[in-house]
Amino acid sequence: MKGPNFVNNGITFKGCGSYLPTQVLSNEKISQIVDTSDEWIKTRTGIESRRIAEVDENVSEMGFKAAVSAMAMADWNSESVDLIILATSTPSDLFGSAPMIQSKLRAKNALAFDLTAACSGFLFALITASQYLSSGKYKRALVIGSDQLSSYVDWKDRGSCILFGDGAGALAIEASNDQNNLFGFNLRTDGARGSFLNLYNKKLDGNIVDQIKFRKGEFSNISMNGQEVYKFAVREVPIIISELLKETNFDSEDIDWLILHQANQRILDAVGDRLKINKRKILTNLNKYGNTSAATIPLVLDEFIRNHKIKKNDIILTSGFGAGLSWGAALLKWG
Numbered sequence: 001m002k003g004p005n006f007v008n009n010g011i012t013f014k015g016c017g018s019y020l021p022t023q024v025l026s027n028e029k030i031s032q033i034v035d036t037s038d039e040w041i042k043t044r045t046g047i048e049s050r051r052i053a054e055v056d057e058n059v060s061e062m063g064f065k066a067a068v069s070a071m072a073m074a075d076w077n078s079e080s081v082d083l084i085i086l087a088t089s090t091p092s093d094l095f096g097s098a099p100m101i102q103s104k105l106r107a108k109n110a111l112a113f114d115l116t117a118a119c120s121g122f123l124f125a126l127i128t129a130s131q132y133l134s135s136g137k138y139k140r141a142l143v144i145g146s147d148q149l150s151s152y153v154d155w156k157d158r159g160s161c162i163l164f165g166d167g168a169g170a171l172a173i174e175a176s177n178d179q180n181n182l183f184g185f186n187l188r189t190d191g192a193r194g195s196f197l198n199l200y201n202k203k204l205d206g207n208i209v210d211q212i213k214f215r216k217g218e219f220s221n222i223s224m225n226g227q228e229v230y231k232f233a234v235r236e237v238p239i240i241i242s243e244l245l246k247e248t249n250f251d252s253e254d255i256d257w258l259i260l261h262q263a264n265q266r267i268l269d270a271v272g273d274r275l276k277i278n279k280r281k282i283l284t285n286l287n288k289y290g291n292t293s294a295a296t297i298p299l300v301l302d303e304f305i306r307n308h309k310i311k312k313n314d315i316i317l318t319s320g321f322g323a324g325l326s327w328g329a330a331l332l333k334w335g
C-alpha cells in the first residue's frame, strides 16, 4: 500500500548523564585577573566556582562522556541508537561535532548532527529529537548539550567572565506507542534583540590572489549587555512558562520541579517568584558550575536524578533562554 509507513509516537525518558572537567576556577582565582570579589560574584549571581576544560578536551570529548553515562543508565547498546543531536555553540569542528561523538560511541546506525541555539540549545535539541521520534521512523535518541565557553570568554571583562564554565550533559529518549511523557513545549526566537549577547565572526580580511579578498574564519569573544539579558530573562521566561501551563492544563502547584537554565541565581529566584513556584522546587547547581550554556539543564537533571531527588513520574517544568535571543519551555514527566 502507498502512503506513510509510520505513525505518531510519544516519547519517554530512559537515562541521563553528564561530564564536568576537573579544573576548578573559583571566584577567588577570578579576583586575581579582574577587579572583582568572591562576595560580589556570589551576591550578584550565586556562582562560587566553575569548571574549565583542559587544553586537550573539547566539546565532542565532553559530550561523548556524558552520552556514555546516559546510555549506561538507559541500558542501551551503541548500535540501537538511531539519532544523536548535539546542542553546542562551541563546536570542536565547525562542520559538526556530533559525528565525532557517533564515531567514538560506535553508534554506526545513528544519524548525528549539531544544533546551535546557545543556552536554549539543549531544549531546542530535545524538542527536535522528540519530533524525529514521534514520526515513528526513529526509536532511540541521545540529546547532548556540550559547551566550552572558556575558549571564547573575554577573560579581561569582569561583567561576563565571572558567569561561564564548561561541561556536558545528555539524555537518552525513546519513542513509545502507548505513552507520551513530553506533555508540551513552547519555543521562541527574537533576532531583533540578538545584539544583547553574541559571539560574532570577526571581520578580518585576507587576500587570496590579485584583488580577491576573503573573510577570515575567526571568532571574537563573548559580548554581552548583562542588564538587558537579565531583563529579557526575567520578563520572557515566566510568560512562556505560563502559556505552556495553560496550554497543557497544568497549574504551577502540579509541578514537582522547576529546572531553569542556570544563568544567575537572581534570575532563577525572580522567575520562581513570578510563577509562584515554591523555592524548594527550583533545582540548581549554579553555585558549583556557573553557566555552561547548552549543558546546564541536563547537568541539573543528571545530578538530581542520580541523588534520587527527582523520582520516576515526577513532573518537571524546564526552561532555557539566552543568545539569539532564544527561549523556550517544556513540560515533561520523568520516566
Ligand code: COA
Residues within 6 Å of the ligand: 035, 036, 037, 040, 041, 044, 045, 119, 158, 159, 160, 162, 163, 224, 225, 226, 227, 229, 230, 263, 264, 291, 321, 322, 323
Ligand atoms: N565585580 C565587581 N563589580 C562589577 C562586576 C564584577 N564582576 N561586574 C560589573 N561590576 C560593576 C559594574 O561596573 C557597575 O559598576 P558602576 O556602578 O560603578 O558602573 C556595577 O557593578 C553594577 O553593574 P551592573 O551591570 O548593573 O550589575 P548587575 O547587577 O546587572 O550584574 C550581571 C551584572 C552580569 C551579573 C547581571 O547583569 C546578569 O547576570 N545578567 C544576565 C547575564 C546572563 O545571564 N547572561 C547569560 C544568559 S544565557
